[in-house]
Amino acid sequence: MAFIKLPTARLILRDFRKNDWEAVHEYGADLEVVRYMPWGPNTEADTKEFIERSLASQREEPRTKFEFAVTLAESGRLIGGAGIRASAPADRGGDMGYCLHPDFWGQGYATEAAAAIVGFGFGKLGLHRVFATCDTGNAASARVLEKVGMRREAHFRRDSIIRGEWRDSYLYAVLEDEWSEAGKGTLR
Numbered sequence: 244m245a246f247i248k249l250p251t252a253r254l255i256l257r258d259f260r261k262n263d264w265e266a267v268h269e270y271g272a273d274l275e276v277v278r279y280m281p282w283g284p285n286t287e288a289d290t291k292e293f294i295e296r297s298l299a300s301q302r303e304e305p306r307t308k309f310e311f312a313v314t315l316a317e318s319g320r321l322i323g324g325a326g327i328r329a330s331a332p333a334d335r336g337g338d339m340g341y342c343l344h345p346d347f348w349g350q351g352y353a354t355e356a357a358a359a360i361v362g363f364g365f366g367k368l369g370l371h372r373v374f375a376t377c378d379t380g381n382a383a384s385a386r387v388l389e390k391v392g393m394r395r396e397a398h399f400r401r402d403s404i405i406r407g408e409w410r411d412s413y414l415y416a417v418l419e420d421e422w423s424e425a426g427k428g429t430l431r
């Protein structure tokens with residue numbers, strides 16, 4: 244598959260490049276950012292390995308994992324990451340996620356990136372269902388998932404362990420026909 248670029252109103256989501264690691268490390272090493280995620284806080288080696296894994300997934304045939312750099316369309320600045328993987332190929336299901344540099348929180352960027360990812364899942368990947376999980380304490384992430392038209396379908400009790408603590412998570416999902424009906428795919 245060729246190098247992927249997904250434009251939105253203010254962002255370009257694109258495949259990672261090797262030299263993106265420093266920009267990713269700025270937020271990936273921040274404990275506050277990764278507080279609700281099993282990922283991080285990263286050492287430099289962890290971030291470089293994350294980029295290497297993303298580059299390796301770009302070369303897979305068929306490709307099932309898509310980790311994208313979230314960049315500002317105007318300046319090209321990398322402000323985060325967002326991705327989706329076909330986690331249940333037989334059922335055409337995909338699992339999505341995102342993470343932004345804290346300097347860029349609260350401006351609707353995660354919602355814009357998440358909408359692009361869901362649109363990509365239903366469009367280019369031909370998925371039937373896109374889902375995401377988030378820690379029940381992560382109100383901003385739950386809100387993003389609601390804003391892109393996903394429905395809370397489950398509350399899992401202590402299903403994940405984050406830095407030694409058992410945590411609850413919500414599962415959000417949206418189906419292909421619901422997405423089209425909501426017109427959310429029009430974000431480009």
Ligand SMILES: CC(C)(COP(=O)(O)OP(=O)(O)OC[C@H]1O[C@@H](n2cnc3c(N)ncnc32)[C@H](O)[C@@H]1OP(=O)(O)O)[C@@H](O)C(=O)NCCC(=O)NCCS
Pocket residue numbers: 275276277279280340341342343344347348349350351352353354355376377378381382383384386387
């Ligand atoms: C979660 C995250 C991606 C949100 O990014 P963002 O760009 O600030 O999100 P948006 O601006 O698009 O939307 C955030 C929404 O959450 C709301 N929100 C933010 N903090 C909140 C809080 N503590 N309680 C309730 N709502 C909150 C905002 O008001 C906004 O909703 P609104 O538009 O209805 O006002 C960002 O905080 C992040 O990268 N966090 C660290 C990584 C992470 O947790 N990723 C998700 C893993 S599941």
